[in-house]
Amino acid sequence: MAEPVFGKLALIGIGLIGSSIAHAARKNGLVREIAVQTRSQKTLDRAAELKLGDSYTLDPAEAAKDADLVIVCVPVGASEEVAKAIAPVLKPGAIVSDVGSVKMSVVRQMAGHLPANVHFVPAHPIAGTEHSGPDAGFAELFENRWCILTPPDGTDKTAVDRLAEFWTRIGAKVEVMSAEHHDLVLAITSHIPHLIAYNIVGTAADMEENVRQEVIKFSASGFRDFTRIAASDPTMWRDIFLHNREAVLEMLGRFSEDLTVLQRAIRNGDGDKLFDAFTRTRAIRRGIIEVGQDTAVPDFGRTPAAKGHGGTDTAE
Amino acid sequence: MAEPVFGKLALIGIGLIGSSIAHAARKNGLVREIAVQTRSQKTLDRAAELKLGDSYTLDPAEAAKDADLVIVCVPVGASEEVAKAIAPVLKPGAIVSDVGSVKMSVVRQMAGHLPANVHFVPAHPIAGTEHSGPDAGFAELFENRWCILTPPDGTDKTAVDRLAEFWTRIGAKVEVMSAEHHDLVLAITSHIPHLIAYNIVGTAADMEENVRQEVIKFSASGFRDFTRIAASDPTMWRDIFLHNREAVLEMLGRFSEDLTVLQRAIRNGDGDKLFDAFTRTRAIRRGIIEVGQDTAVPDFGRTPAAKGHGGTDTAE
Numbered sequence: 126m127a128e129p130v131f132g133k134l135a136l137i138g139i140g141l142i143g144s145s146i147a148h149a150a151r152k153n154g155l156v157r158e159i160a161v162q163t164r165s166q167k168t169l170d171r172a173a174e175l176k177l178g179d180s181y182t183l184d185p186a187e188a189a190k191d192a193d194l195v196i197v198c199v200p201v202g203a204s205e206e207v208a209k210a211i212a213p214v215l216k217p218g219a220i221v222s223d224v225g226s227v228k229m230s231v232v233r234q235m236a237g238h239l240p241a242n243v244h245f246v247p248a249h250p251i252a253g254t255e256h257s258g259p260d261a262g263f264a265e266l267f268e269n270r271w272c273i274l275t276p277p278d279g280t281d282k283t284a285v286d287r288l289a290e291f292w293t294r295i296g297a298k299v300e301v302m303s304a305e306h307h308d309l310v311l312a313i314t315s316h317i318p319h320l321i322a323y324n325i326v327g328t329a330a331d332m333e334e335n336v337r338q339e340v341i342k343f344s345a346s347g348f349r350d351f352t353r354i355a356a357s358d359p360t361m362w363r364d365i366f367l368h369n370r371e372a373v374l375e376m377l378g379r380f381s382e383d384l385t386v387l388q389r390a391i392r393n394g395d396g397d398k399l400f401d402a403f404t405r406t407r408a409i410r411r412g413i414i415e416v417g418q419d420t421a422v423p424d425f426g427r428t429p430a431a432k433g434h435g436g437t438d439t440a441e
Numbered sequence: 442m443a444e445p446v447f448g449k450l451a452l453i454g455i456g457l458i459g460s461s462i463a464h465a466a467r468k469n470g471l472v473r474e475i476a477v478q479t480r481s482q483k484t485l486d487r488a489a490e491l492k493l494g495d496s497y498t499l500d501p502a503e504a505a506k507d508a509d510l511v512i513v514c515v516p517v518g519a520s521e522e523v524a525k526a527i528a529p530v531l532k533p534g535a536i537v538s539d540v541g542s543v544k545m546s547v548v549r550q551m552a553g554h555l556p557a558n559v560h561f562v563p564a565h566p567i568a569g570t571e572h573s574g575p576d577a578g579f580a581e582l583f584e585n586r587w588c589i590l591t592p593p594d595g596t597d598k599t600a601v602d603r604l605a606e607f608w609t610r611i612g613a614k615v616e617v618m619s620a621e622h623h624d625l626v627l628a629i630t631s632h633i634p635h636l637i638a639y640n641i642v643g644t645a646a647d648m649e650e651n652v653r654q655e656v657i658k659f660s661a662s663g664f665r666d667f668t669r670i671a672a673s674d675p676t677m678w679r680d681i682f683l684h685n686r687e688a689v690l691e692m693l694g695r696f697s698e699d700l701t702v703l704q705r706a707i708r709n710g711d712g713d714k715l716f717d718a719f720t721r722t723r724a725i726r727r728g729i730i731e732v733g734q735d736t737a738v739p740d741f742g743r744t745p746a747a748k749g750h751g752g753t754d755t756a757e
């Protein structure tokens with residue numbers, strides 16, 4: 126096995142993503158030592174039972190002390206608090222990163238608190254499932270998934286390269302872009318789809334009882350995919366919407382305008398307009414299959430026999 | 442193998458659903474003879490190459506003549522035309538059915554044209570993929586899927602039972618309800634989700650070119666599931682929205698009201714409201730898993746190894 130990329134890794138937060146990083150870093154021999162921190166004693170005890178780290182603490186500073194790489198794996202709304210807590214103890218030359226689904230807000234919350242002699246390289250591994258907590262993690266979560274790095278201008282290139290190596294050896298495909306661009310792209314590919322999924326499942330939940338039972342029964346007709354997305358972690362998603370507000374509201378405005386056009390076409394019985402709208406969307410689907418982000422196999426092997434634990438796509 | 446349920450089966454239309462019925466009826470020995478009709482010579486030739494039937498014709502009346510079961514497998518907007526064409530030749534005692542995703546409109550279009558001495562039992566097998574045409578069909582499409590029958594009041598019970606036996610032996614689970622109730626339930630479980638999926642993919646398609654490419658690249662973050670749904674057959678879906686207009690507009694109104702509430706919560710930074718909204722939707726997901734309409738396995742085995750050809754859920 127190749128040399129470790131880092132000595133001590135500190136994971137601040139040990140939910141789905143944090144625990145998956147722990148599994149993956151260990152499995153691939155990427156670090157010599159893992160310190161696990163979380164705010165809840167119960168979660169910390171569970172992390173210890175699962176042997177996710179080499180040391181366990183409720184104190185972010187204790188975990189971050191002497192660490193060569195600190196990865197903050199908390200809901201994005203808690204980023205500033207963590208930055209304040211760890212800043213005084215950070216080792217000169219350490220890399221501080223995160224896994225948040227929004228990046229401008231994380232930079233705003235953290236950058237000002239971190240000392241000048243550490244390297245701040247925000248990251249977003251685009252992977253997840255609808256499950257949360259330390260039991261949900263697995264080493265393969267990031268395999269063949271994108272991990273986007275958004276280093277602020279002037280970030281040390283060596284630090285970026287080392288973090289990229291860490292993610293690449295975990296199995297991810299690394300891409301570098303600005304935090305602003307990241308937040309716009311993710312608003313349309315991830316945040317709006319999640320908001321809409323939450324919304325339609327909520328609309329169904331408000332239906333009369335006899336209809337609601339049948340919504341569940343006949344969910345395979347399209348609704349089911351939305352419920353999976355809408356089962357993602359509420360805290361994480363609350364923070365995403367609060368912290369990517371501008372881009373989300375901008376995209377939501379476009380979405381609503383477009384929906385109004387379709388609604389009017391239905392009301393007016395304008396079949397040609399509907400047909401045209403439903404035809405052009407096929408090109409996007411073809412693009413996704415061509416770049417290998419999905420297969421054309423019906424149902425993706427959604428069969429009782431298929432139990433693969435592959436890299437997934439639901440959360441964030 | 443058990444006795445066939447019917448002598449001659451006429452399939453009016455031989456797309457994804459028609460060809461899947463042909464495969465399934467043959468595989469399970471449910472009919473003695475299959476007559477295939479479609480309006481396009483090219484599709485008819487392809488159906489013959491695929492050996493989907495025993496006879497092939499462009500004339501619906503010729504296919505329906507002497508048939509014991511006629512299943513109309515065309516976009517719902519073409520139902521009336523088919524009813525008019527086959528009515529004069531129908532054998533007394535024949536069962537006429539369909540596979541349309543809306544039922545009140547099909548009843549309105551067809552019932553008045555059919556002679557009193559045939560049994561009209563509308564049906565909706567809730568199964569599909571995003572692929573269309575006679576090549577897309579496979580015998581297992583309906584396995585373990587619901588097939589809803591919506592016989593008008595006073596329909597002969599024996600006829601309903603025979604059609605139910607046909608679908609049951611194909612592998613489907615049969616449910617009987619009114620056409621009106623069907624259209625309401627499917628509006629929320631299927632029609633609105635499809636409309637929204639088409640809409641958001643359309644919104645993305647309108648993005649600036651550099652963003653659009655990245656939407657495709659990073660589609661695994663949630664957007665991908667929508668593109669699959671939005672790749673469904675445009676003609677079929679145009680007709681669904683035109684022919685289930687009232688229920689769709691009603692549900693769309695509720696959806697938009699709910700979305701406005703979430704949008705306002707984001708604008709106002711109301712995290713508690715978002716958290717509550719995102720929490721209650723998990724209960725619906727649990728209901729779906731409990732009734733066996735999905736599994737909790739992350740990613741549904743969305744791995745390169747998983748190539749199952751299971752009953753699917755996308756279209757209709």
